[in-house]
Amino acid sequence: GVSQSNLEAEVGLNAGFLDNRFNPTGTAVTHNGNVNVFDGKVTHSEQLMSAGSRITWNYAFSNGEDDPSEVSEGYNDLVVLVVTRPSGVRETFLVDSSESKLPAFTSNGSFSYNATESGNYSFSWLVLNGGDYRKDSSLSLSTASFTRAGDSTSYGAMVKLPISARLADNDGSESMTLRLSGIPSGATLSAGSNNGDGSWT
Incomplete structure (x- = not known):
C-alpha cells in the first residue's frame, strides 16, 4: 500500500488528516475509538455534475481483516471517499469498514453523493489499513450512474x-x-x- 503521508499528499489533504478521524461501529465486533491509519490504496475519477444531480456507485468490499480480537483492538480497515467540489471544498465520508462487516468478509453496498454545485467533481476512493500494514482489504466499484434534479431516471455520465x-x-x-x-x-x-x-x- 501507499503510505499515509503520500496518500494525504496525493488526495490534497493536510498532513495527518487521516489519523484518528474515523470511528466505525459494528454489531458483531466493537472497537471503541478512532482508527489510526497506516497505509492504503487510492483510485480517482472526475465527473461533470450539475447542482441537484446525484451520483451512485455499487461496490463490493472485500474485508482482509479476519480476526475479531484484532479488529476490536483497532486493526480496522476502512473505505473512505474524499470528494473535492468545483469550489475546492473537500468532504470525507466513511463508506465501509472491517468492524461494520465482520463476521462477513465480502459485502455489497451502494453509496450516493448529491451535488450542491455545478462543475467538475473529483472523487478519491481510499481503502485504508488501520493498525497494521498487513491483511489488505480491497474494493470493487461499478460504473457510476446519475440522476438529475427532479428526475428519477438513471443515466450514464454527464458530458458538456x-x-x-x-x-x-x-x-x-x-x-x-x-x-x-x-x-x-x-x-x-x-x-x-x-x-x-x-x-x-
Whole structure:
C-alpha cells in the first residue's frame, strides 16, 4: 500500500488528516475509538455534475481483516471517499469498514453523493489499513450512474455539449430557436424540450 503521508499528499489533504478521524461501529465486533491509519490504496475519477444531480456507485468490499480480537483492538480497515467540489471544498465520508462487516468478509453496498454545485467533481476512493500494514482489504466499484434534479431516471455520465449560436443583431427584432437532432435514445439534455423524435428544441 501507499503510505499515509503520500496518500494525504496525493488526495490534497493536510498532513495527518487521516489519523484518528474515523470511528466505525459494528454489531458483531466493537472497537471503541478512532482508527489510526497506516497505509492504503487510492483510485480517482472526475465527473461533470450539475447542482441537484446525484451520483451512485455499487461496490463490493472485500474485508482482509479476519480476526475479531484484532479488529476490536483497532486493526480496522476502512473505505473512505474524499470528494473535492468545483469550489475546492473537500468532504470525507466513511463508506465501509472491517468492524461494520465482520463476521462477513465480502459485502455489497451502494453509496450516493448529491451535488450542491455545478462543475467538475473529483472523487478519491481510499481503502485504508488501520493498525497494521498487513491483511489488505480491497474494493470493487461499478460504473457510476446519475440522476438529475427532479428526475428519477438513471443515466450514464454527464458530458458538456457546447453550442455556439448568436443573432445577427441585438436590437430585439430577432429571436432564435435551436433544434438538435440525432440525440441517442435514452439520452436527455439539461435544457430545452424533448420533441419525442430524437430531437430537442
